[in-house]
Amino acid sequence: MVDVSRYPLKEWAVACLDIADRAGQEIMKVYAQDSFQKSLKNDRTPVTEADLAANRIIVDALSELTPDIVIVSEEEAEKLEGHAVFWLVDPLDGTREFIKRNGEFTVNIALVVDGVSVLGIVTAPAKSVAYVGGLGVVARKRDENRSWSDIRVAENVSDGVIIAGSKSHGSDASNKWIQERFPDARVVGIGSSLKFCLIAEAAAHFYPRFGRTMEWDTAAGHAVLTAAGGRVVLASNEDIDLPYSKAGFENPNFIASYK
Numbered sequence: 001m002v003d004v005s006r007y008p009l010k011e012w013a014v015a016c017l018d019i020a021d022r023a024g025q026e027i028m029k030v031y032a033q034d035s036f037q038k039s040l041k042n043d044r045t046p047v048t049e050a051d052l053a054a055n056r057i058i059v060d061a062l063s064e065l066t067p068d069i070v071i072v073s074e075e076e077a078e079k080l081e082g083h084a085v086f087w088l089v090d091p092l093d094g095t096r097e098f099i100k101r102n103g104e105f106t107v108n109i110a111l112v113v114d115g116v117s118v119l120g121i122v123t124a125p126a127k128s129v130a131y132v133g134g135l136g137v138v139a140r141k142r143d144e145n146r147s148w149s150d151i152r153v154a155e156n157v158s159d160g161v162i163i164a165g166s167k168s169h170g171s172d173a174s175n176k177w178i179q180e181r182f183p184d185a186r187v188v189g190i191g192s193s194l195k196f197c198l199i200a201e202a203a204a205h206f207y208p209r210f211g212r213t214m215e216w217d218t219a220a221g222h223a224v225l226t227a228a229g230g231r232v233v234l235a236s237n238e239d240i241d242l243p244y245s246k247a248g249f250e251n252p253n254f255i256a257s258y259k
Contacts, residue, residue, distance in 0.1 A: 002113050002135070004135050007111070009119050009135065009136055010136070010137055012065070012066075012111065013119060013132050013137050016119070017121050017123070019062065019065075020058070020123040021123060022057050022061070023053075023054035023055075023107050023123075024107050025125070026050070026053045026054050027054050027092060027105075028125050028126065030048065030049055030050035030053065031050065031098065031101070031125075036048055036050065045095070046095045046096060046099060047095060048092070048098060050092055051091055051095060052091075054092055054107060055073055055074075055075045055076070055089070057091075058071075058073070058091055059073060059076065059089070062087050062089070062109075069085055069086060070085075070087070071087045071089060072087065072088050072215075072249065073088075073089040073090070073216065074090045074091065074216045074217075075091065077216070077249055081245075081247060081248070084113065084245070085112065085113050085114075086111075087109065087110070087111055087112075088109075088110040088111075088117070088216045088219040088220070089108065089216060090106075090107070090108040090193075090217060091107060092105055092106075093106045093108045093192040093193050093217055094191040094193075096191070102191065103124070103126035104126075104190055104192055105191060105192050106122050106192040106193045106220075108120070108121070108217070108219070108221065109220055110216075110219030110220040111134070111223075112219060112245060115243045115245050116241075116243075117134075117222045117226070117244055118135045118223060119133075119134035119137060119223055120133055120134060120219060120223025120227075122193050122194070122196070122197055122220045124192075124194060127144070128143075128144045128146075129141065129144060131151070131221075131224045132224065133223055133225075133226070133227025133228060134223045137227060138150055139224055139229075141197075151202070152202060152228050152229055153199060153200060153202055153225070153228050153229040153230045153258040153259065154199075154205055154258045160184070160185070160186060161182040161184070161205050161206065162185065162187075162204040162205050163178055163187045163188065163205070163208070164188055164194075164196075164206070164207040165188065165189050165190075165207070166195070166211075171210050173210030174210045177235075178208065181206075188204060193217065193220055193221035195207040195256065196218070196222060196224060197221060197224060199225055199228075199257070200225045200227075200228035200230060201228070202258070204258075205257065205258045206256065206257050206258070207256040207257075208235070208255050208256075209235075209251075209253060209256070210235065210253045212250065212251075213250075213254075214250055214251065215245075215246065215249040215250075216249070217251070218232065218251060219244060222256075229259070230259065231256070231259065232256045234254055234255075235252070235253035235254055236252065238255060242254045
């Protein structure tokens with residue numbers, strides 16, 4: 001077990017939730033516009049002015065909160081490998097969902113210590129919900145009425161298996177995994193890191209991902225799910241948890257599950 005005793009994770013969870021909320025407010029200003037600026041990054045993934053505005057808010061605030069901890073953001077990840085402790089930020093996870101205006105995008109903030117995501121904050125600004133969890137930080141959800149409740153993964157699959165699937169990044173390999181393991185499962189398509197959160201709040205059981213993802217896509221949701229009693233494991237070896245601080249920050253295929 002990684003030692004996080006020197007880090008005030010509960011205090012940081014509160015601070016990071018406020019930071020994510022402020023970033024979400026900026027995102028929603030852009031979301032409300034009739035049109036907004038968007039372009040393609042070098043890896044051919046989309047980026048909007050909302051991504052960049054939210055990134056500035058989060059990076060500036062985290063730099064003030066923890067000046068000695070490196071921040072690895074989707075928008076600023078170059079040359080930041082090799083740190084034992086760092087923040088992982090996706091200022092707007094699910095940019096394609098944002099562009100489609102379906103509301104299924106999130107702000108992700110996570111803290112990684114020695115390869116483990118130990119704190120995660122996920123907010124969905126368009127849905128007015130938030131999720132928080134980590135090592136020693138109880139997994140909780142804030143609903144549309146801003147009421148908080150503890151969340152926990154499902155105890156069993158007695159009512160049938162529910163799979164959280166990607167809306168914009170489905171793959172034949174993921175479909176094959178579902179057909180081989182749970183051919184009668186119901187698949188619920190949802191964007192961004194909300195897939196992890198569905199499992200964390202017992203609204204789904206599995207999320208198989210066979211396709212490219214980056215650490216900032218998964219770390220926050222991973223921490224919330226772990227705090228709720230779930231796991232995120234390698235698809236190639238389900239005894240091994242998905243690690244962080246990998247070269248290039250790229251994830252291998254993985255399975256998020258309720259146990």
